[in-house]
Amino acid sequence: MSQISKDNLEVETRITQFGTSKEYLLKPISLIHESPDRFREICESCSQDQIYKWLFTKRFPEGYGLENAKEFFLWAQDGWKYGTHFVYLLTTQAGEIVGSIDIRSNKDLAESGYWVNSNHAGLATNALSKVAQLASNAGYKTLFAQVESKNTRSIKVLERNGFIRDDKFKVNENCDYAYKKML
Numbered sequence: 001m002s003q004i005s006k007d008n009l010e011v012e013t014r015i016t017q018f019g020t021s022k023e024y025l026l027k028p029i030s031l032i033h034e035s036p037d038r039f040r041e042i043c044e045s046c047s048q049d050q051i052y053k054w055l056f057t058k059r060f061p062e063g064y065g066l067e068n069a070k071e072f073f074l075w076a077q078d079g080w081k082y083g084t085h086f087v088y089l090l091t092t093q094a095g096e097i098v099g100s101i102d103i104r105s106n107k108d109l110a111e112s113g114y115w116v117n118s119n120h121a122g123l124a125t126n127a128l129s130k131v132a133q134l135a136s137n138a139g140y141k142t143l144f145a146q147v148e149s150k151n152t153r154s155i156k157v158l159e160r161n162g163f164i165r166d167d168k169f170k171v172n173e174n175c176d177y178a179y180k181k182m183l
């Protein structure tokens with residue numbers, strides 16, 4: 001497995017919301033300044049029923065708090081700083097954070113994960129498509145994702161992007177399925 005450099009990945013692009021044609025930004029978190037507003041926006045999204053239920057119930061049984069958002073932000077910024085993992089945030093044109101999508105390794109086989117605030121639904125499919133394109137250009141060979149069998153919205157995002165089921169990639173015992181896409 002070869003190691004990927006961040007050079008071709010650290011770029012800002014536009015993402016169109018399905019059904020409205022509204023434009024959002026897909027930004028490496030390294031290009032976003034840390035501030036209490038940004039932490040609050042992440043916390044609000046990750047506390048939403050749908051996101052909390054699928055991603056954080058087991059990890060943060062007491063609820064998702066501002067400290068969790070801050071920790072995520074700093075972990076994500078370190079990824080770009082040290083070139084180990086690459087988190088992009090989806091923002092409105094005004095800079096409000098409404099989603100996240102990442103590439104969790106700098107090896108050419110990497111896991112991807114994502115969430116989108118339900119008030120801004122219609123971004124995940126297009127954002128994953130863009131991230132897969134950036135990853136392919138940067139030299140990644142395979143992306144994979146792990147998902148619970150009942151998380152049909154996420155499975156549809158993967159299938160719309162040409163991911164196919166391959167449970168060989170499943171390492172997280174909380175997930176039922178794995179999907180992969182050869183780039």
Ligand SMILES: CC(C)(COP(=O)(O)OP(=O)(O)OC[C@H]1O[C@@H](n2cnc3c(N)ncnc32)[C@H](O)[C@@H]1OP(=O)(O)O)[C@@H](O)C(=O)NCCC(=O)NCCS
Nearest residue numbers: 018050051054114115116121122123124125147153154156
């Ligand atoms: C799963 C999740 C990321 C989906 O976010 P989203 O932005 O609403 O996703 P989509 O891009 O699919 O957009 C929503 C709808 O727009 C439509 N759509 C969006 N892009 C489209 C495209 N390019 N072509 C056709 N339809 C499209 C779909 O019909 C979709 O509806 P559906 O869910 O009934 O299939 C979001 O619900 C979420 O954050 N869930 C919790 C976290 C989670 O489960 N993460 C994944 C863990 S594996």
